[in-house]
Amino acid sequence: MAGAKICGLTAPEQVEAATRAGAAFVGFVFFAKSPRNLSLGRAAELAALVPPGICKVALTVDADDAALEAITAAVPIDLLQLHGKESPDRVAEVKARFHLPVMKALGIATAEDVAAVARYNGVADMFLLDAKAPKGAELPGGNGLAFDWRLLAGRKFARPWMLAGGLTPENVAEAVGRTGAPNVDVSSGVESAPGIKDAEKVARFVAAAKAAEADPVPILR
Structure with missing residues (x-):
């Protein structure tokens, strides 16, 4: 069983769909280049709709103190x-x-990238392991790309972690099985258009994540 994060929510009906489906985390994006970017006022309105017990996440990209303060x-x-x-x-x-x-979100493409996660052991409370963005990409995540999940097979991390990158209702169970991910993150994989979440896809994603089981002995092949 993996906890699900639905990221990039932009409208009240999307918040309702995510919380009704049983998401453990909901994400709001504060990055101007993203089609899911929110104003502070809009984000406050959406956050107020989230029931107690569901973790509200703010996604930022190299934000300075003033932006984080706001x-x-x-x-x-x-x-x-x-x-x-x-x-x-x-x-x-x-x-x-x-x-x-x-x-802390970290891009993964190679075994060296996985090893580099340890640099954040003493400071980050959680890790989000995402597909490394293509060279020149405007978005550091949310590109609908997956990485080779075998890179994480059998790995243990010093902090709780979340798997992201190219996940969909159709492949999330396989992803959890291959990686042992305790949590999974999705944005574009449950959308009908950039920034527009599909309630039916959200429900199927969360259900599949909750039903997923890690392989007993993940082996890197």
């Missing part, structure tokens, strides 16, 4: 997702200044 002052966020090139020192600064748990 987000956290306006929106009742539970977890900050740093999805840029933030260093371990920067993650530690954000935690100390804003007194919120931090999930």
Whole structure:
């Protein structure tokens, strides 16, 4: 069983679909280049619709202190997702200044990328392991791309973690089985158009994630 995060919510009906489906996390994007980008006012309205017990995540990309201050002052966020090139020192600064748990997103394409996750062991509260964005891509995530899940087979991490990148209702169970991911994150994989979540796809994704079981002994082949 994996907990599901539905990221990039942009409308009340999308929040309702995610929470009705049983998502454990909902994500709001604060990145101007994304089709899922929200104003502070809109994000506050959507966050107010989230029932207690569901983690509200703010996705930011190399945001400075002023931007993070504005987000956290306006929106009742539970977890900050740093999805840029933030260093371990920067993650530690954000935690100390804003007194919120931090999930560091890390792009994965090679075994070396997996090994590099350990650099954040002492500072991040969670890891989000996503497909590394193609060279020149405007978005660091949400590109609908997967990486080779065999890179994570049998791996243990020092913090709770979440798998992202190219997940859909059709492949999430296989992804959990291959990686042992305790949590999974989806955005474009449950959309009918960029920024428009499909309620039926959301429901199927969360149900498949909850029903998924990790392979007993994942082996890297």
